[in-house]
């Protein structure tokens with residue numbers, strides 16, 4: 722069986738992955754949490770999964786590259802510098818980075834891109850998300866993923882049209898922008914809604930995560946699929962055959 726090394730093993734996601742690993746055809750090679758050394762685990766595991774914190778990503782990638790071990794990165798709150806490091810690592814190892822490993826969001830991403838491509842720029846796009854009270858980053862990685870899909874559908878890049886939460890006298894909405902709103906509270910696993918608002922009508926498509934198992938299952942499928950792959954960047958849609 723393929724052995725999985727978990728960065729962030731004591732966290733909500735790390736525990737969810739370990740719980741279902743065997744049922745998905747994987748063994749757990751071990752885990753690393755804050756203060757741990759990521760290098761030995763990278764040497765022993767067939768493939769790594771990272772659900773920890775952006776601050777740890779650089780050392781996790783360095784360990785994966787040194788051991789030539791593929792890595793699935795689920796950690797969110799990543800900055801452009803992190804994405805540059807991921808790009809660099811993909812020259813040497815197989816890497817899959819995504820803000821959401823669930824089947825539902827992977828499909829929603831495709832639908833959002835398609836809708837954005839077919840609707841004109843006079844259809845305003847807004848993305849709302851709600852998560853549990855412990856979440857530390859906003860907008861969620863998934864909201865940004867969906868925003869990238871919408872922007873790509875329109876032939877632009879999210880960085881050029883992104884508007885984060887509004888407050889005060891912000892003025893009227895600029896055409897072509899993509900707005901984000903983040904709610905936090907309780908134990909919400911992860912809700913995302915993409916709203917296409919036109920003149921006199923609205924299209925709303927979304928996803929509600931009811932259990933973290935959806936992310937854990939997707940992460941394990943991605944890890945098993947990634948093990949033994951050639952260096953490069955891979956995507957969840959490829960893993961799930963969508």
Ligand SMILES: NC(=O)C1=CN([C@@H]2O[C@H](COP(=O)(O)OP(=O)(O)OC[C@H]3O[C@@H](n4cnc5c(N)ncnc54)[C@H](OP(=O)(O)O)[C@@H]3O)[C@@H](O)[C@H]2O)C=CC1
Pocket residue numbers: 728729730731732733734735753754755756757771772773774776777794795796797798819820821822823862936
């Ligand atoms: N892509 C996806 O589908 C999903 C992504 N996520 C993302 O995954 C990440 C983790 O989420 P969640 O499990 O809820 O968070 P938790 O806070 O529950 O867990 C984070 C884990 O990371 C560990 N950690 C902190 N610093 C380091 C470090 N330097 N090296 C290794 N491990 C470290 C923590 O260890 P310690 O306890 O010792 O501090 C903890 O075990 C978040 O960014 C979240 O947004 C979540 C769900 C799905």
Ligand SMILES: O=C(O)C1=N[C@H](C(=O)O)C[C@H](O)C1
Pocket residue numbers: 797798820821852856860861862863864910911912930
């Ligand atoms: O922190 C979480 O819990 C989640 N994080 C991911 C994100 O930022 O989108 C994925 C999921 O929504 C749960």
